[in-house]
Amino acid sequence: MKRVVDEQGLTLIEAAVVLAIVSMLFLLPMITFQSYEEKIEVDLFIEEVRNNVTLMQNHAVFNGQATEIQVRAENNTIDFFVQGQPNHSLNRTITPPESIIVLTSNRYRFRAYSGNIGRLGRARFQAPDGVYEFVFQLGSGRFYVQKV
Numbered sequence: 001m002k003r004v005v006d007e008q009g010l011t012l013i014e015a016a017v018v019l020a021i022v023s024m025l026f027l028l029p030m031i032t033f034q035s036y037e038e039k040i041e042v043d044l045f046i047e048e049v050r051n052n053v054t055l056m057q058n059h060a061v062f063n064g065q066a067t068e069i070q071v072r073a074e075n076n077t078i079d080f081f082v083q084g085q086p087n088h089s090l091n092r093t094i095t096p097p098e099s100i101i102v103l104t105s106n107r108y109r110f111r112a113y114s115g116n117i118g119r120l121g122r123a124r125f126q127a128p129d130g131v132y133e134f135v136f137q138l139g140s141g142r143f144y145v146q147k148v
Contacts, residue, residue: 041097042127046145048094049134052080057141059090060110069108071123076102078123083109101126110141117141124148 056067103124
């Protein structure tokens with residue numbers, strides 16, 4: 001019987017190498033997409049909290065009703081509500097995404113008509129890319145967000 005010397009096939013090792021390279025090419029974008037998704041999730045959460053804080057302060061100023069924000073580390077929630085109005089349309093609870101943890105518990109009250117905040121404080125959140133702080137300035141009710 002004659003042996004064929006020039007066969008047009010792949011060995012097991014060659015097939016395994018090709019499979020490994022193709023697998024890496026498919027998985028690499030998936031890993032990048034997950035980190036990008038987490039970044040967007042964090043940015044959206046920070047923006048949502050920022051918008052709700054501004055909304056509570058504006059409501060206190062323009063409608064003459066005191067508002068309150070409760071940041072609760074034990075529940076991993078942030079509660080926004082108008083004081084004395086349990087069924088108000090602005091009352092809401094925000095639960096952060098699973099990748100974000102509330103680190104501090106605090107209560108912030110915006111005074112009616114002035115929107116001033118009664119006490120200095122910081123609300124801290126642990127995200128995959130670092131710790132974010134909402135810093136409330138005493139008296140004015142102004143706040144800013146910083147990454148620590």
